[in-house]
Structures are given as C-alpha cells and as structure tokens.
Amino acid sequence: LLQMLLCYLSRLAQPQVLRSRFFSLCVLLQKVDLHRLEEGPPLTSTLTREEGLKYYRTMQTIRRMELKADQLYKQKIIRGFCHLYDGQEACAVGIEGGITLSDHLITAYRAHGYTLTRGGTVREIMAELTGRRGGIAKGKGGSMHMYTKNFYGGNGIVGAQVPLGAGVALACKYLGNDQLCVSLYGDGAANQGQIFETYNMSSLWKLPIIFICENNQYAMGTSVERSAASTEYYKRGDYIPGIRVDGMDVLCVREATKFAAAHCRSGKGPILMELQTYRYHGHSMSDPGVSYRTREEIQEVRSKSDPISMLKDRMLSNNMASIEELKEIDIAVRKEIEDAAQFATTDPEPPLDDLCSHIFANDQPFEVRGATPWTKLTSTS
C-alpha cells in the first residue's frame, strides 16, 4: 500500500522538480501472463537512478558492440558465423538484474550480450570475434564459444545448452550453495526433444533452474507459426509453472527474473519464463533478415518498442536523468567500443604453439598428429 501511495505521489510531482530529488522511480508494468501460478511477479517495479543509468549503459554497450561487430564482419575482419543481439538487450540486462554473478547462466549462439553481462569485457569479446590472442577464448572459440565464470557459453548446437543448464542446476543443488542456473533458448529451439526431457528431469528432481525462452518470433527464416503447434512457449513446460513477459522492457524482465529466482531458491523446482522480444538483424550476418519478414515490421518494432529508447524515455520523462547525462554515457560507450575495436583489430593472432593446446585438462603434454605423419605437434593442458 505504501508503495502504491509513493507511486501515486511521484506521478503527481511537478516535472520541473530537481532530478536529484527523484533517485527512485516506481514504474507500472505490463500485465504478465501466468501458467499454473496463482500469483506472478509484481506489476510495479522500483527503479533507482543508479540502476537506470547502469541498465542504460549496459544496453547501449551491447547495442553499439553488436553494430560494430556488424561493421567488422562486413569488412571480413570477423569470419564464420556471427549472430547479433541488437533488439534483445533488455533480456540479457534484465535477467542479470534479477540474479547475481554467483548464479549461473547458459545460452545458445546469440551470446555476445550475455558474455558482457556475465562479466566479460568488450575488449575481450571483440578480440574473440576477430580471432586474436587477447580474445576471451584466446581466439580459439569465436563468436559462438565464449565463456566466463559461471557462464557456460555460447553453444553452437540448437537446444543442447538446455540439458547442460540443468546439469549446472543439479550441481548447485548437490553442492547446496543456494545458487541457480538460468538456461536460455530461442523459439526455434523450443521444439527440441531434449528440452522436454530436461523439463521432465528438472521437475522430477526439483532442480534450481529457470528456463527462459527468448521468443524473437523467428527461428532463422521460419516464423513461430510455421514451426510450433503451440506458440505459447511459457505453457510448453506443461507441469512447470510459466510466465510470459514483455522482453523489450528491462524492468519487466528483471521483475520476472527476481520472481523466478525466488521460486527456485525456495526449493520449488524449475520455472519457465517466456520473453517476447525481437532481433533487428537477420538470424546471422549471412541472413539479410528481410526475406521472411518485412522492413516495415522491423521499423515498427524499432520505433515503438526499442528497449533502450523505452528506458531512456522513462528516465527522461520522470526526471531521473538529463539528456546531457545520457549523451555523455553514449559518448563514453562509443569510445569504449572504438578502443575495443582498435584492440581487436591490432592484437596479434594466437601463436601457433597454441594450436594443439587445451585438448585435455590436467594432463601430461602429449604428441598430436599433424597433417602429415612427419608433422609432430605438442599438446599441453
């Protein structure tokens, strides 16, 4: 009740009141869809100025980093596969806002944003994309295979990351550390059999896992209607409670994640979240992204639901920050990306000595057969 009163009061406040007075904002959120739940996450969220600026900066960093990756890919400095996350920033940032770095997270190949929110730096992410020794995986993994502490990639095979996430959750329960694992997958992966196997085992064994389906409407070139008999992904866990939220609103995502985390930590077992989101780029850099959807659709999402704009407008219209302040952040982010790109394009490639290393852990060095029987290479752990 007090919270509701505060919200009411903040809305009555005059717009020209000094922003330093409003370091906290109460936001009304969009209604959430529930499956097998009496109550869902709260419909209001308190955003502090500090949080707002942090989320803004992180989302903007992800956005600019992905756009820079686009540029470098077109210049052929990044090769192979490159799946960009712009449009979906609120998911990664909101999720991280609902858990801590001692919790665990795993996702599929659209992973650059998560690598950042999970503690990676832009420098090491970009240097990994360009295949340099300063990359987060020393240049050996590439776009789809980036790892940090409690972040298990970055996985190339659709759906495989979900049982892996349940395994991490099993370890959490086993070790009794009160941690949980967030296991992400897309609308395309949602039909994978191994995900249903994972639902079953996680429920049976009450594992502390949050399943999150990032529904961006398209699995490569196939829309959700063409690939799923049921597109209500939050219900697909059947006996697992589910919530569906607006994945473009960082606060909706955060509140849902907080709710889900509390559910897991209370020992109730798994819970499923569906985030309705959108990707501006095609599936990957080799997909223009307009053969299966219209430019108008992309433009409409950009203008009406962009996650960064939404947060920016919210903060500006509630006097939480000034335009100049946000512009300063933009400039700082731009500089950070430029510096990172500079590093990523000038750092040398990995040394050839590294070719055969990291095959086995904690093992003696051994000989590796090269391309010919006379090419003897060595592998070290």
Added chain:
Amino acid sequence: MHREAYCRRKCFMGVNDMPISSSSISGRTDSCSDWTGSFSRTSRSSHSEDRSKMASLGCFLRTGKNAVSVVLRREFSKTPPAAVQVNVRDALNQAMDEELERDERVFLLGEEVAQYDGAYKVSRGLWKKYGDKRIIDTPITEMGFAGIAVGAAFAGLRPICEFMTWNFSMQAIDQVINSAAKTYYMSAGAQPVPIVFRGPNGSSAGVAAQHSQCFAAWYGHCPGLKVVSPWNSEDARGLLKAAIRDDNPVVFLENELMYGVPFDLSEEVMQKDFVVPIGKAKVERQGTHITLVSHSRCVGFCLDAATVLAKEGVECEVVNLRTIRPLDVDTIEASVMKTGHLVTVEGGWPQYGVGAEICARVMEGPAFNYLDAPAVRVTGVDIPMPYAKILEDHSVPQIKDIIFSVKKVLNM
C-alpha cells in the same frame, strides 16, 4: 591458391604415351603375371571409361575460392560445343529438380529448405515449383524429422532428408544408423529404406569446432549405409541422382566451400538419366610415380599438388574416391600396383579415418607387394577446429602438406 584450367584430354594423352610397366620410379618390370593381367584389364577398362567421358570434357576449373583462373586458350578449339558451366550448388539443385519431376514419391525435407530456398541455397526455387507437399520446412528438431523421414521411406516414399550441416546429424544419428542403415538386414530383406540424407560436411571457413567436423569415417564405418562424397559438379549431379534412385539409405556428404565452384559439364552429363555409379572411384589424373587417393574438396588440392610436382618430373595419379562406402578397392589397388606408392588425403581426423581404412585394405590385399614405401596419410590435424584464421589454416591439410608427403614417400 590459384585456379588453373587445363585440358584434361591433353594430359591424359600425354601420359598414355608411356608404357605402363616401366613407368614406376623403382623400375619394376617383373611382377606376378596374374596381378599384371588383372591390373591391365582394370586399367584398360578404366582408361576406356575415362576416355569416353573425358573426351567430351573441355577445360575445367579446379578448387579454390579465388577467382583467378588461367585458361589455356589454344585448347578451346578441341572443346565440344555443348559444354555448360555449372557450379556444384546448381548441379545439386538440378539433380534434385529432375528427380522430383521424375518420381512423385521423391520429396525433400529439412530446415529452411522451402521458403528460405535452403540455408545454402541448394534447394533454391524448388518450393516455388513443387509446393508444400514435396518441399517441407521442418522445425529445428533433427532427431524427430530424421525419424519421420525414415518412417516415410518405410512406407514407400523416397525422402531426401537435409541436415543443415552434418554436424547436426549427431542429434539424429540413431535414426540414420539404427532405423535406416540396419533395417533391411534386420527384416531379412522385407523392409528396404530408400532414403537420402544430404548436407554439407567437413570444415568450412571460421565456423569453429562444433560446425567443422567431417563425418565420412563415422558413417563409412556402418554396414547397411552407402556413403558418397562428391568433389565436382559432375560427381554432385551424378551421385545425387544415383543416390535418389538407389533403394538403400545413402549418406550424401557435400562440401560448403565447393558449392560456388563452377565446372564444365558435357552434354552427356546434363542428360536427365545421367548417373555416376555409387561404389566406383574415378581416376581424375593419370600418373606413374605415386597414387594420391582423396575425396571431396581435397581432390582439388591433390590435382593442384600434382601440377606443381609435375614440374619436378613427378607424375601423380589422382584417384577421386567419389564413394566412401562401398570403397572401390579395385581402383585403388590397380593404381597402387601401377605406381608403387600411396598417399591418402582427407580433411577429417587421422585416427580411425578414411585414409586409415585405405591403408589397411592395401596392406591386406595384392597391392601391398607392389608398395615401394609405406603408405602415408595426409589428414586434418588431430584437434577440434580452432576459430582464429592462422590456427584454422594450420588445422587442415594444405597443398604443401601433400607435396611434402609425396616427396617423403618418393624419398626425394
């Protein structure tokens, strides 16, 4: 790497001038007459087969993605009029189109094969032409749709099941092996499985460890499966048609880096009933000093290496396996018995690989007595595929590795 075009017939005729028995470096002229007899028969038949095919082929472009090509202009006057330039992607596309038209029971399913025109555009235009019934987009559920495809084959249809890459077939491998490969045997001939599994195999460029594996050895290991690995457009076209017409499960291993490479196809090859027999290797280049056996993209590397080595007086015979299983041991043995030296070349890992099998077969057969040096394998490096370009380049067999190995084997 550069592309070099030359007239095959010219090379063929040049080599053919040399008498076979004195061609090997070791100078062996005496040999068991039985084996010489069978060898001459084999080589003669393969020569005439080659001659009839190659006589109608003009110049062709080999391997590599670089667009620099050197054409020997003077050979064009010998080129027959109806040669058409077709890249591997289009050859596959046309083969599927013609087989879909020929047989109502043939249909294609896989991820993005219909409305997206294929992840690598191999099935471009097919959905527009044949519609939803015959070109089916599946969800990203390999185990499921592979099983569905096999079931459709059980019931009399002739599916083409596409894996976006063969790496993803691991999600479905149970259906390929246990449901498709073994069923005709388990049913004592009651239940054939006329299915083709196809998709790009092996390393690409910068796609890292989970997307770069070669599955030739994995599938080649299994009785009940036919496994083919085309190199050029003629292989792609002929082998795909043969695979679709075959009443058995065929694993069709394409190569992404070859999709865009054009080759000249003769009028004969462009005929609707043109097939390349499964289980028969092709001698792409006649040679006398050493045999290079390869499949898929590496065949092009072998030919390039052969060109370089020819300048030093070493004439390599290049055998294009075309089929991994059943392995054409006869052609390999005939070649080894002629040259006395063997190097196998493949993109996959060495341990328990295609080259290992070839060497074992040669050891166990008549060709062993003709070897003047141990047979050697050139393979991918025994590591998961790294991403960084410098590391990736050193993870795959290169032309210099082939040349080095040849020289080592020939003690040069």
